[in-house]
Amino acid sequence: MEKLPKMDQQELIDYIGKRKVMLFFSADWCPDCRFIKPVMPEIEAQNPDFVFVYVDRDENIDLCGALDVYGIPSFVAFDGAQEIGRFVNKDRKTQGQVQEFIDELVA
Template sequence: MKELNDYSTTDVQTVTQDGKYILFFSATWCPDCKFIEPFMPEIEADYPDYQFVHVDRDQFLDLAKELGIMGIPSFVAFDRGQEIGRFVNKDRKTKAEVENFINSLN
């Protein structure tokens, strides 16, 4: 999974302008983020139409605020720079819940 740091900009519209993306917001101290992290490689492999980008919520706090990310882990989907869905709350997320969210985007 790429990191937002891997891009030359943190402007979400620019980063996500050329395809389908899912931004995965988390933080190193977050136990619910640690719970879903082991499943992320499988989820990525199951959804090759999407490019997954990890966003460290603490490092990019202004972006999280701009996008209304109050709880983590959270997922925000984009298609060619436009938000198409979000799975944003403070609850622990299971692999099945994340997959259901991605399936609902199609």
Template sequence: MRKLQSTEEFKQLAADEAAVFMFTAGWCPDCRVIDPIMPEIEEKFGDLVFVSVDRDEFIDLCGELGIFGIPSFLAFKNSEEVGRFVSKDRKTQEEIEAFLTKLPQ
């Protein structure tokens, strides 16, 4: 999974790609639980670009997007938000895949 480098990169990916942003932090135990399953999920949903966003590095962006709990997922396509799986609860592989399956093609 690629790591977000700048707010400008976020805007570009959201505009140009079908992108799923995973909001996370190094200190988040629930985020570490899903890290090992993400490569399999990325492989299953190869038409999407997955981007890791460090909540502590991009706290202002998280505030603008209403991301207050992590891990959380936000999907964009052509600069439009097309899906949101945002909560402070631990997420299972099944829940993440169900969220991704419901995204518009």
């Protein structure tokens, strides 16, 4: 999984380019993030249409605000510059819930 460097919203759009990208917002101190993190490689492998990108919430706090991401772990999907879906809240997420969210995007 790629790790997003610190950037603002316009830099993010440039970074995404024409790719389908799934942003995974997380932080090392977050217990619910640590819960989902071990299964992220499997989720990533099951969804090759997306480039998965780890976004450190603390490093990119301004970007989180610009994208209205106030709870972690959270997921925001883009197809090029267009946001196509979000699974954003502060609740713990299971592998099944994340996969269901992604399945709805590609259906």
